[in-house]
Amino acid sequence: MEDYxxxxxxxxxxEMESFSNQSETAVLGHSYEWEGERVVHLHVHPVLHSYGAQGKVMFSKSSIENYDSSQLxxxxxFVCDNVGSIEVFECIEDKWQKRHVNFIPSHQELYSRNKGILEINILEKKRVMIVGLGSFGSQIAxxxxxxxxxxxxxxxxxxxxxxxxARHTCTINDLGRLKTDAIYDAIKGKNPYANIEKYPIDINDDLQLLNEEIAxxxxxxxxxxxNKSRFNLSEALVKQQHTGIFGRAVTRAEGGDVFRYRPGGPCxxxxxxxxFYDPNIDEITDVASARRDGRIPAYASEEDANAMVQVGLSADIEPICNMMVKLSLMELSRGSNSGIKCLESELVYDYYMWANRRERRHASWAPLPNAANRPTILRWYGARIPKDxxxxxxxxKQMILEEGQEFEKGLGDNLEGVDINELL
Structure with a gap:
């Protein structure tokens, strides 16, 4: 009868392979147990942000019979690694009971179900820089x-x-934490083998670091x-000749758009x-940051400021995040014979637009059932953008831009073959 x-x-x-290859014959490790669930994770090294009740575990290359009670x-x-044959014991009332163990596989095996669709050996060598870990960046990461x-x-x-x-991947247990730390944990929870560097800074304050990381x-x-950070990123991408993907939602996530920059193409x-300097074009999601960059004027009362922060549903940004992920995976896998190679002949546009609801700027769009050739909600529209x-x-000419200077061309002038005024 199974011991329930x-x-x-x-x-x-x-971790066990690493322990087997080191010179030490025994190390004291760490156990983490989800209280009340009898689920235990054993680690040679401490978990950075641990979970559950903590305990001690002995990792040894000698049999448990070679230890007396004082040593344990x-x-x-107790984990015994005897020439690749691993046994695990639990101490119950001063007696050691042998237990079954489940192994967390290597990174190759962990994502084996992606094979045939994505080239895992290519993606594991890729480095992605994500600026902004809000409702978009957190999900994409x-x-x-x-x-x-x-x-x-x-x-x-x-x-x-x-x-x-309301829209973030973080939970109430993450309140107050740096987003870089919270998303670090979320990534490690899905891919424990990922290498992650965290920068809890405003990129606008360190453009040298921004350029170094893009490189x-x-x-x-x-x-x-x-838009200030978007401009700085765009400038650095052009300078470094690296590919970048920009995404955003507009007011209350009634819609949004995605832009892909490739070296040599339109930026x-x-x-x-x-x-870049239109304060009405972006969705306001944070009173503090919107006050800093002027989208909420300093003279606005707290009541008025809070009224301006009316975000849309998480479901409203999912399609935009999904498009950004698809484009990202396609760019990272470009040139490989993967299952998503077919997307290279589909996602050929520089700019993509999406609408969730027929309101405000999308109020004149046609109803979904009888849209015919007219623009409607809940579908993507792509456009090629000419270089300005x-x-x-x-x-x-590489003209120098002064902050606040206006350009002669705007969004409405640059969508080749698309009546952007009608779409918006």
Whole structure:
């Protein structure tokens, strides 16, 4: 009869392989148990942000019979690695009971179900830089981790607050934490083998670091909520000749758009033009940051300011996040014979637009049942963006942009073959 009181034990296969190859014959490790569930994870090294009740576990290359009780005082679990044959014991009333163990597989096996669709051996070597870990960046980071991307650099100076929870991946238990720490944990929870560097800073305050990190990355995700950071990222991408993906939602997530920059192609400045300094074009999701960049004026009362922060549903940003993830995986896998190679002939546009509801700027759009050839909600529209010969970032003239200077071209001038005024 099965001992139903026995814990469910998990052990990292790669940690055990590392222990087997080191010179030490025994090390004191760490156990973490989910209280009331009898689920235990055993680790050679401490978990950075631990969970559950903590205990001690002895990892040894000698049999448990070679230890006396004094050597195992306070130890709850014993792991014996005898030439690759691993046994686990639990201490119950001063007696050691052998237990079954489940092994967490290597990173290759962990994502084996992705094989045939994604090239895991390619993605694990890729480095993605994500700027902004709000409702967009947090979801994109986790999805890329689940796909097997091996390296991340995370940028966000903010902490998790109550107003984030409606659309963020973080939970109420993360309140007050730096978003970089919270998303670090979320990525590690999906891909424990990922390499992650955290930068809890405002990128606008350290443009040298911004350029250095872009130079090291295979892809840059811009998921910030202000145009100053988008401009700085766009400028650095053009300078470094690296691919970047920009995404955002507009007021109350009634819709949103995605832009992909490729070296030599139109940059984000070619697309947005004067919109870089239009305070009405972005969704306001945070009173503090919106006051800092002027989208909420200093003279606005707290009541009026809070009324301006009316975010949309999490379900409203999912399609936009999904498009950004699809584009990211396609760019990271470009040139490989993967199952998503077919997307290279589908996702050919520079700019993509999505609408969730027929209101405000989308009020004139046709109802879904009888839209015919007219623009409607809940579908993607793509457009090719021509390079702006007068663009201050990517034109040959490389004009110097003064903050607050307006461009001659705006969004409405740059969508080739699309009546953007009708769409918006």
């Amino acid at each position: 009181k026995a814990p469910i034990i998990y052990l990292s296969g790669e 005082t306070g130890v709850s679990y 986790i999805e890329l981790a689940k796909a097997g991307v091996g390296s991340f650099s995370l940028f966000d100076f903010d902490r998790v607050e109550l107003h984030n929870l 090291k990355s295979d892809l840059v995700i811009c998921a910030t909520d202000n 984000y400045c070619c697309l947005i033009g004067a919109g 010969d007068q663009c201050p970032l990517c034109s040959k």
